[in-house]
Amino acid sequence: MAAAARVRCHCNALFTSHRNSSTLPISPSRVGFTALKCPRKFLLSIGDGSSSCTRNVSGSCLKGTVRAVMEEEKTDVIKEREGDEKRFTCVMKFGGSSVATAERMREVADLILAFPEESPVIVLSAMGKTTNNLLLAGEKAVSCGVSNASEIEELSVIKELHLRTVKELKIDPSVVTSFLEELEQLLKGIAMMKELTLRTRDYLVSFGECLSTRIFAAYLNKIGVKARQYDAFEIGFITTDDFTNGDILEATYPAVAKRLYDDWMHDPAIPIVTGFLGKGWKTGAITTLGRGGSDLTATTIGKALGLQEIQVWKDVDGVLTCDPTIYKRATPVPFLTFDEAAELAYFGAQVLHPQSMRPAREGEIPVRVKNSYNPKAPGTIITKTRDMTKTVLTSIVLKRNVTMLDIASTRMLGQVGFLAKVFSIFEDLEISVDVVATSEELDHVVEELEKIAVVNLSKGRAIISLIGNVQHSSLILERAFHVLWTKGINVQMISQGASKVNISLIVNDDEAEGCVEALHKSFFESGDLSELLIQPRLGNGSPLRTMQVEN
Ligand SMILES: Nc1ncnc2c1ncn2[C@@H]1O[C@H](COP(=O)(O)OP(=O)(O)O)[C@@H](O)[C@H]1O
Ligand SMILES: N[C@@H](CC(=O)OP(=O)(O)O)C(=O)O
Known part of the structure; x- marks a missing residue:
């Protein structure tokens, strides 16, 4: 089971949640975030003064990694063999x-x-x-x-x-x-x-x-x-x-x-x-x-x-516009960036392992996704950068069986203390919110959170992630909300990833497949959305930073 959390507090501050979330201005009454697959990571820097290396390690293995790195051969095997x-x-x-x-x-x-x-x-x-x-x-x-x-x-x-x-x-x-x-x-x-x-x-x-x-x-x-x-x-x-x-x-x-x-x-x-x-x-x-x-x-x-x-x-023609088992008219996406592919995988697209883009990105090695049943199909090529000027939406990802936590401050703590406490509860229980495995664990979180907040737990939710060019977030949201409004769907939470390639919406699980299908039809089957990009933009054109939807 996965989980998403929404925190209500009373503050006006800049709030950075975790790896997947951007710095979000908090509304005076509410702040929304989805805490997703985020194994506890630390940045570890090791150097001798002239050079250093930085790596991501899980908290639980910090010591182990230091030792492993120390014991690592000093010479870089690949460089040594350049000749x-x-x-x-x-x-x-x-x-x-x-x-x-x-x-x-x-x-x-x-x-x-x-x-x-x-x-x-x-x-x-x-x-x-x-x-x-x-x-x-x-x-x-x-x-x-x-x-x-x-x-x-x-x-x-x-x-x-x-x-x-x-x-x-x-x-x-x-x-x-x-x-x-x-x-x-x-x-x-x-x-x-x-x-x-x-x-x-x-x-x-x-x-x-x-x-x-x-x-x-x-x-x-x-x-x-x-x-x-x-x-x-x-x-x-x-x-x-x-x-x-x-x-x-x-x-x-x-x-x-x-x-x-x-x-x-x-x-x-x-x-x-x-x-x-x-x-x-x-x-x-x-x-x-x-x-x-x-x-x-x-x-x-x-x-x-x-x-x-x-x-x-x-067994598919590359990374597709959505999971073909959810909607069979999904089509291949020819080009992706490492960020897009990683986000897609993090948010549940089974086609790639969530951590798999990290070594490729670090080594700047292109990844090609091909179909062994149809080798002639060009597949998807994943690289560091690509031309995004005409890209609006790349793919739609659905993650089912999500539990949403609605956390409202009881004002027992100050604003800053409240958020810190909420995060420390998740940290103490070693839970990265999206990977809560059993309801027993969730009970524990709720028990702890209830000491400082009013907690509402809603099961049977799903996260729909819209992976694409968040520079066009207004266009994406306008269209997405229009589609969902037409279907009479209430979006219960929305969040934008720090990577600038992902907007996530939370809806009821039993409505989610229908939503993916309707969104796919609108974004990928009803003409070229990039045509809309030539329309003049109002305002300063900066992408959406935060938004909270109340149900
Ligand atoms: N966006 C997507 N694009 C392509 N396949 C997807 C997507 N989302 C989910 N899938 C599923 O991922 C499957 C391929 O991944 P996986 O079964 O792990 O492949 P393999 O075992 O061959 O490595 C596809 O059969 C498809 O059902
Ligand atoms: N066999 C393992 C590892 C793996 O990567 O499998 P596949 O490539 O078939 O998804 C699994 O099923 O999880």
Whole structure:
């Protein structure tokens, strides 16, 4: 469940909420903000006087990162190798849908071989729905009893899929059999312990990527293309120990580059790397990077090796104007900036992992989103900047199942103190508002907030994010509100992101899909909106900074 918060207080001050929100002038009576996916971050500067580096780290791993950075090799692996011939040109990541069957694996191999001029590093996700099946199997194991663990339906599905795939690809089944046996043992262990910790969960789901990459590497070798399988957690993907949501640490970049380059120099072979996985720096245990984390694996490799391009191959023709499962007339967006793509991902567009743009942006490496089912489609290219002069709206993102907190000051504290206290409650409970996972956690927040405020909790809300050129916010809002007014929809909260590419509206969840469809029709299907941009602007033309809508 996600959450958004609205704070009411009595002050006239400039208010900066968090990463995603701009500095907002507060109205005397109310201030609105949506606090969204914002793992607690600190800026950490490390330098020796002549140079320094700054990096974002989670609060919980601040100490760990300092140590990891200190232990990091001083030399920059890429610079050190500037004299060398560039060994790799791009990274190509294929998601679960791209490698769902033996047939798909063959097609992906053909696709890779269709670009002989490229020297790629390949990143793979687990086959099809394997990650979901592993998680379901783990949950069933908790309560099914040891003697029934081998009969869990999802285990059979996983076994059957992988054994069928090796058979169809005519490769040695021993590539997968020992893993499948180990998986069954693990499920028995979970059944015995009757618990599934986050650490075990990560170990459990790691089987998906470990299996798919081994099968694919074996297949390439079988058809005469030299390939080498790598488990990311063995080649330097170092993360925080936040199981199920590990954060990549800086030490990863030189370590991964060194390993991949060294191996290539000794014995050239296409690297086939497990997406999604890492190794916790303190525990040494397998971690995962959050669902869809293979995109982040790919961009991390792209930055580590200083590649020319990062390609993420999906089952859609690129990033689309909205989720095609919500509205099927969504169309590809040819160009995006890193900011737009990051915002889109942060606000819930499943097509990209929320953190995946960070390494690409830092390394200034273009990311191309392509369709492995339709390689001829141009896809989407994501770069640092693009011509925005004719851009009004780029994409519409829907995030469902949001809980809205309405927080009104009881005036027990001064204005400044009130806001500080509200934020400290979220901080103390280690909750970044958009990632509140259970209602139990929310109860806790409400309990604490009620000591200083009147709190209203509204479930069943959705966030519709309008990603585009917020320089034209008035035009976007005018049109959006017209559409929603026509449909009789009440917008309950509105907020603008600091990145200047996002306006978010909160509406009732059960009305949200209809809103997305209506907004899509108006923004993308009713003529060129950019024509309106030539109309003279009234006022100073500066974009909207804040607005609060009362329901
Ligand atoms: N704006 C969007 N553009 C494209 N796809 C989107 C968008 N929003 C959501 N999606 C969903 O994301 C899916 C692709 O992402 P994902 O399943 O993670 O790919 P993969 O597993 O291949 O990496 C699409 O099938 C689509 O349903
Ligand atoms: N297999 C993992 C990681 C991943 O990135 O998958 P995909 O690329 O299929 O979204 C998951 O399902 O979350």
